Amino acid sequence: MAYNILIVDDSEVTRNVMARTLKMCGVDIGEMYFAENGKQGLEQLDKSWPDLVFCDINMPVMDGLEFVNELHKSEEWRDLPVVIVSTEGSQTRMEELRQSGIKGYIRKPFKAEQVAEIIEQLLGKDQHV
Amino acid sequence: MSDVIKEALYESAMTVFETSAFMDVFEWEEDSGLPMPDIAATMKFAGHAEGEISLSLFSELLDTLAENMLGEPVEGPNAEKQRQDALKEALNMVCGNFLTSWMGDAPVFNLSPPEIIDIRRVAENAEAAGRIVLRLNLEDTCAELVVTKHTK
Structure with missing residues (x-):
């Protein structure tokens, strides 16, 4: 069984870089869904079944933290793991993110092995190809 | 202080271009005759310090940058948007790593x-007092990073 991934980022380049990295990270990836902001991410959840979300923080319309707060209000999606993908390296910000329920954090620029590691950490490695 | 900032900029640029775009960064040599930047982007930062950082590149390098980051040819009606x-x-990545x-x-x-800005605005900023300018050799073209610190 492969993992379905939702990528939420307002940068098309970042969405594509993450998609390419997922394809080459050694984890069995099934469907990939894309959204340009948190609002689109919530809309995408109405029509898809992701196992994990990679999400930017700073986005127009609805940012990453608002998106996570909305997920936590949902019976269906409150346990969906969200990994923040950002350029920020502040430990203070990371602690804030952890307290708000974020399950993981990847700092840009990232490598395929970092992406694989966080997927294994959150979803397990027993389903790998 | 400017040496500390230049070193932080250089390390950040190396990390970003080598990891995300597989491009080599070297120190700049004056009179090298390399193509100069003609397109620029800028962004502001606020918090412990406030200011602005810009990155200027030779526009023909953007094809390679975009293709290396995306892992596919940049072409078609969306190509210019992808380059920018x-x-x-x-x-964005250089700024986060630099800070x-x-x-x-x-x-x-x-x-x-x-945001993409007029390259002349960067030149004006670079000539003003208090700005730190770092030029790099990026794939045998000139890349320029300018940091402007604003007074709170």
Whole structure:
């Protein structure tokens, strides 16, 4: 069984870089869904079944933290793991993110092995190809 | 102080271009005759320190930058947007890495979205007092990073 991934980022380049990295990270990836902001991410959840979300923080319309707060209000999606993908390296910000329920954090620029590691950490490695 | 900032900029640029675009960064040599930047992006940072950072590149390098970041040819009606998006994303990553390298990992910064600006605005900024300018050799073209610190 492969993992379905939702990528939420307002940068098309970042969405594509993450998609390419997922394809080459050694984890069995099934469907990939894309959204340009948190609002689109919530809309995408109405029509898809992701196992994990990679999400930017700073986005127009609805940012990453608002998106996570909305997920936590949902019976269906409150346990969906969200990994923040950002350029920020502040430990203070990371602690804030952890307290708000974020399950993981990847700092840009990232490598395929970092992406694989966080997927294994959150979803397990027993389903790998 | 300017040497510390230049070193932080250089390390950040190396990390970003080598990791995300497989491009080599070298120190700049004056009179090298390399193509000069003609397109720029800028973004603001606020928090422990406030200011602006810009990245200027030789526009023909954007094809390679975008293609290396995306892993596919950049062509078609969306190509110019992808090239500009690649420049903005490279700046975004350099900025985030630079601020941590410069200020440490405790402060939280708010970053504005990167935007493409007129290259002449960067030149004006670079000539003003208090700006730190770092030129790099990026794939045998000149890349320029300018940091402007605003007074709170």
